[in-house]
Amino acid sequence: MKLSVLGPEGTFTDAAAKAYLKTQPYANVTLDYHPTFDQVYQAVSGDNIGLLPLENQLDGYVSATLQRLQTAAVTEIGEITIPVDFGLVANVDNLSKIKRIYVQFKTEGQCQKLLSSLPSAQIITTSSNMISLEKFQVGDLGDAAIIPQSQLAEVSVALKQNNVADQADNSTRFIIFKANPANLVELSQTSLTAERFKAPLFITPAVNDQPGTLYDILGYFAKADLNLITIMSLPTKSKLGVYSFYLEVSGNRNQQEALFTTLQELTSSYQVHPLGYYAV
Template sequence: MKVGYLGPEATFTHLAVCSCFTSAKQQAFSTIPACMDAAMNGEIDLAVVPLENAIEGSVNLTIDYLIHEQPLYIVGEITAPIRQHLLVHPARKEVWADIQKVYSHSHAIAQCHKFLHSQFHSVPFKYATSTGAAAKYVSEHPEQNIAVIANEMAAETYQLEIVKRDIHDYEYNHTRFVMLHPDRHASVQVNPILTSRPKTTLLVTLPSDRSGALHQVLSAFAWRNLNLSKIESRPTKTGLGNYFFIIDIEMAIDDVLIPGAIAELEALGCKVKLLGAYNAYSL
């Protein structure tokens, strides 16, 4: 099996892939869309991309590309702890407090806002496509007085020095990564030591001319005692005020409860699409 991930090496996505797939071949992609395109085209067997962070919320690029561009299915999920460190080139270790720029992914920088505001409030940021790409850039430019926010794997891979550990704003910093495949029934073989729980994810579009539709949608799940762990709105991109909803249900898809809820939603005039029925793993 070949697993694609948001690269280059030593991104948090790569770290999750290494923990979850111990024997799979790996292929890095420079962007989330490139990774998802490769899964759709059959270049890889599975795409692993970030979906949501506990501090910064959803990765909208992943959601929008999944909904509007590549109709892949979620066939698995990995939740991994995120520890953000401040790294510099070894040549800059002694003068790291005087760095002139911080380089990283926008989500990583946002996760460390308090630290950056207190320590480097006047230092500009430069955004990269991933923390791994930022670490690679810093390693290749020792002449520049810059730092990167990344993980310990990036420090080892690109031979950088960790000068400040755990700089993220909140202790509980976790990210959900989704495994994507064109076939929703695709089997996923992961590290057997990982624990999992079943989940089902639906995409629901409300009828435009029905008042109270969202309340009725939630009621369809509530009276069936279906536990929703997340409901999120995203614009349909067809006009202001038009949204669809992504709903996570904390159970495997069955023959009665979830199909019954879907049938009730469709009777209300909603459009419903199954995005995936899968196992959610925790590292």
């Protein structure tokens, strides 16, 4: 069995994957590293599973993951949240001498205080924190990188700075998914032993430019006393101005019937794209 994740080894996604496996009864799981979100998705087939970042405490949702979930034929089977912290490495002896700094695209949004204190430094965006480190290690005098705090001790440089995120209590939530689309009937038959559940989904209105659409959708959940912990709109990309709503429903296991009755009722007026139903 393979667990496909964003690589290389040493990233926060790698750490999340290893933390998730400690909570599961899986045996003989191989971590399968890929450089892009698309390659992680494409690698998940059969009994294999995948893991991708969904939400950061400081920088919000990861659009690259949400955009794929919007149309992907996958089923989310769980999630895990881990703390994330960053350090700075530079081959200069003073922050003011930094000319170029490598930083992963989501890390940038979590370290704005540091980056705004370096107005003359060129920011080079990378696809992973470990790629930031790799580019720094083969770079020129004046280069710097923001990398996972856990990697700081492994790097020998003139300047290191600990804990450069905008706040100390920073964390990222990751989703775990398997191949094949989620199905409302099959999900409704899932038996959860945990007290709480989460059910993520997309709802797409038949007519977007209409007053009261979101109010109507929310009414279904309010009537069933189901708690919505996330509401976001994303463009469907089919036409300018056409949007889907990404929702995450939370509740206790006694509300399972109410949840799936509500989702089934919604299908009569809206396009419902369920993504999973799992214990939290």
